[in-house]
Amino acid sequence: MENGGVIRWRFGCNDELTKASAITVRGVLNTLMDNLKPEDSRPVIPLGHGDPSSFPCFRTTPLAVDAVCDAVRSAKYNGYGSTVGIPPARSAIAEYLSKDLPYKLSPDDVYLTIGCTQALEVILEVLARPNANILLPRPGFPYYESRAGFCHLEVRHFNLIPERGWEVDLDAVEALADENTAAMVIINPGNPCGNVFSYEHLKKVAETARKLGILVISDEVYDHLTFGNNPFVPMGIFGSIAPIVTVGSISKRWIVPGWRLGWLITNDPNGILKNQGIVDSIKGYLNISSDPATFVQGAIPHILKNTTNEFFTKIVNTLKEAADLCYDRIKDIHCITCPSKPEGSMFVMVKLNLSLLEGIKDDVDFCCKLAEEESVIVLPGVAVGLKNWLRVTFAIEPSSLDDGLGRIKAFYERHAKKQ
Incomplete structure (x- = not known):
């Protein structure tokens, strides 16, 4: 309005964009990152995304x-x-x-x-x-x-x-x-x-x-x-x-x-x-x-x-070794189970057993508290359509993968129900 009145702006946000972005992997991972504690001096272990390009063992040719x-x-x-x-x-x-x-x-x-x-x-x-x-x-x-x-x-x-x-x-x-x-x-x-x-x-x-x-x-x-x-x-x-x-x-x-x-x-x-x-x-x-x-x-x-076959073979062998390590280490974390060994891509789905955990409501709660307490980012299964499952990526440096899975085990032992 003119002459000192309140202006009524005729534009606004697109709510559909906000709604759509909330169910993307990036949207969920950004939420998890907000739970990290700045005072934790350990490196963040990124087991939630599919971009291994920053790790030397996964550099392009x-x-x-x-x-x-x-x-x-x-x-x-x-x-x-x-x-x-x-x-x-x-x-x-x-x-x-x-x-x-x-x-x-x-x-x-x-x-x-x-x-x-x-x-x-x-x-x-x-x-x-x-x-x-x-x-x-x-x-x-x-x-x-x-x-x-x-x-x-x-x-x-x-x-x-x-x-x-x-x-x-x-x-x-x-x-x-x-x-x-x-x-x-x-x-x-x-x-x-x-x-x-x-x-x-x-x-x-x-x-x-x-x-x-x-x-x-x-x-x-x-x-x-x-x-x-x-x-x-x-x-x-x-x-x-x-x-x-x-x-x-x-x-x-x-x-x-x-x-x-x-x-x-x-x-x-x-x-x-x-x-x-x-x-x-x-x-x-x-x-x-x-x-x-x-x-x-x-x-x-x-x-x-x-591009040579040697390059492709190196990448596949690196992924295989990481997948084997991930699958074997998961067996030691009793609150998660893997129904089948990964055979391709960069991920594995594991089922979360909430009955073995104290004070964990669901997969989102698990992932938020894991980020807060252990600086490990894992994608909750609800983000990919399966509630109370987790998606874990193994396409990172083997030492970081081993460290991350060790932290998940420590998190489980801290939250395990007392027998």
Whole structure:
């Protein structure tokens, strides 16, 4: 109002953004960090996130660093790129991913994104028609749920079965789906469970999707980071059974999450996604959004072609040793149990037995007090869809991992119920 009156401002906050961010891993971890005691002189042990890049044993290959530096110095990549990705990068990624498939991907099947996060954002927005729903795994990566909620895409959860190596409950998938179901999501290798789906199980997933008339979104950001009985099998192998949209990135296999280079791939030899308008919608979304840094795109052909198997083997062996250490040490912490040994990715899910603890209400309370008393950050299971479970990352320095698990054991012994 004018003349000295009270001004009525006509803008305000977006409550949906605040609500959506509250159920992200970052949001939960930030809350836990607030419980740390500044006077604790011990280093904080980060067992709650999936970014091992700060640890020397998980450094990326110098070849990748040189490729980025060369791309910058060339001055060829200082301008805007195409909204779907520059052609050399799309061609290189198509060739890289086709090595594991029974058919050749075209560069036109590849869309470059700002990390895997934007790739899943793109496909969720594309599918978000009125009344549509999507089927998500429980436990799973919470960003899917928060992003789906923000774009008004209804979420329905199917369980992963811990007693069967965290396989998808396919009967539940069929029971949940209806005429408005657009897609189901799988994460393989698994976050948060550390599982790796077999060829046979993935084929059943594709057959179920075909039966229901839905597409499969396959999150393969941890592709090839496997060290158990099951090798990594890309879901795109089954693209002739049902249309598959794969999301991935260089973040995990090359240990460079900060480089923010991801991709969305349409594995669709039968042309179903194109006929249904999904391809045009993906292009439309990318036309109105940002694209990854052009110089990182410029480095991709060299990175994909020339990274040695020795580098990949070193990273996988380091993860395996850390997973073995984590699994063995957890056996000594009686209030948590691990249903299956991790075989891939960087995480393991463990069940919290509250009946053995005094003064601990739930998994969130456990994690808050653990941060306060031991300066150890572990993600409460409720953040990934399983209350009174915990997600533990083992992708850190072995000495820090050993120290962190030792502190968790000390915390348990301090809070154990007296017999």
